[in-house]
Amino acid sequence: MTDSEPLTTLIGDLVASKRHIDRRGLQRSLATVLDSANETLQPVQPLELIVGDEFQGAFSNVASATRASLLIRLELLVREMGTDSRYGLGYGEVTVFDRTRSPASQDGPGWWSARAAIDRAKRLADSPRTSFVRTCFGYWPEESGVPHTDAAAVEAFLICRDATVDQMNERQRQLLLGLMLGRPQAQLAADEGITQGAVSQNLRRSGAFAIEAAHLRLEEM
Numbered sequence: 001m002t003d004s005e006p007l008t009t010l011i012g013d014l015v016a017s018k019r020h021i022d023r024r025g026l027q028r029s030l031a032t033v034l035d036s037a038n039e040t041l042q043p044v045q046p047l048e049l050i051v052g053d054e055f056q057g058a059f060s061n062v063a064s065a066t067r068a069s070l071l072i073r074l075e076l077l078v079r080e081m082g083t084d085s086r087y088g089l090g091y092g093e094v095t096v097f098d099r100t101r102s103p104a105s106q107d108g109p110g111w112w113s114a115r116a117a118i119d120r121a122k123r124l125a126d127s128p129r130t131s132f133v134r135t136c137f138g139y140w141p142e143e144s145g146v147p148h149t150d151a152a153a154v155e156a157f158l159i160c161r162d163a164t165v166d167q168m169n170e171r172q173r174q175l176l177l178g179l180m181l182g183r184p185q186a187q188l189a190a191d192e193g194i195t196q197g198a199v200s201q202n203l204r205r206s207g208a209f210a211i212e213a214a215h216l217r218l219e220e221m
Contacts, residue, residue, distance in 0.1 A: 007044055007058040007094045008065040009114035012072065014053040015084040015125075015134075026080060030055065033075040040181070041068050045096070058094060058110070062137070062154060063219040065089050067180070069135050070161065070215070074177040078170070086125065086134040088118025089158075091151075113138035132166035133159060157214055164207040172206035175199060179212055 020026045027049070034047040034055055041064055047057030059065040069087040076083050090113030117138030124133040135158040139151045165173065171192060178188045185203075189196040203209050 005094065006092060007060065007110050008062045009056065009058045009090045009092075009094055009110045010043075010047070010065045010068055010087060011054065011056045011090075011111075011114045011118050012069065012085055012087045013055070013118065014076070015086055017053045017083070020080075020083065026083065027053075029079055030076065033072055033079065036075065037068055037072050040071065043068070045094075047072075056114075062089070062091060063215070063221070066135075066137075066154070066158065066218060067215055069158075070165075070211070071177070071180060073134065073165070074173055074180070078174050078177060082170075084134065086118060086121045088114045088116070088121060088136055088138060089154075090114030090117050090138040092139060109139075130159075132163050134162045134165075135159075154218075157218065161211055161214065164211060168206050168208075172202055172208065175202050176206065176208040176211065179203060179208055180215070 014020075014026070014030065017023065017026060030053070031049060034049070034057075037043075038046045038057075041059070043057045043059045043064070045056075045058035047055055047068070049055050057068070059068065066089065069089065073085050073087070076085050090110050092109035092111075092113055094110040095108040117136040120138070121133055121136040124130040124136070137151060137155040137158060165176070168176065174192070175188055178191070185196050185199045189199045192199065
């Protein structure tokens with residue numbers, strides 16, 4: 001029996017994971033991060049490992065999927081001391097053939113557009129001009145109902161977000177993660193052993209406040 005509905009699919013994988021000194025430990029960390037994201041964001045299809053270092057899940061809207069891609073990436077960068085990850089997001093109909101199977105057996109324009117998007121992210125990262133790109137957004141024009149201009153705007157936002165995160169240091173990424181999780185600045189200051197003023201200064205200078213504002217604006221669409 002199949003079940004089909006329009007969703008925003010997220011497909012992710014780890015960058016250069018084969019060179020990691022403890023791949024088994026990295027897999028455990030990834031599973032923990034995905035569990036945390038599932039608890040925080042409550043996706044329609046839970047985020048889960050699929051094969052090798054890949055993982056996938058699905059969300060009811062584009063804003064939730066883009067937020068998930070940022071939270072997972074930041075968690076891995078902080079938890080695994082710089083281990084990076086990349087993402088393909090795709091909107092459209094997704095057909096699930098068996099919801100009892102793990103990982104879910106699925107097909108459809110939403111899933112395939114996410115697959116095409118992560119492949120595009122890999123190609124862009126191979127170019128010196130766009131080596132910072134980690135997230136792309138895709139859609140199936142004939143099937144998704146998403147106007148081309150809307151899809152281009154989402155991907156433009158993701159490219160700018162990736163460029164900003166790429167320029168951050170470890171502390172700034174940690175603070176951005178806390179900000180996106182809704183933690184108060186006083187708590188972030190205590191966790192980092194710095195003043196609240198220093199937290200605010202770091203968030204402003206690093207572009208973290210801009211990323212937060214952009215995500216909030218996307219959620220209003």
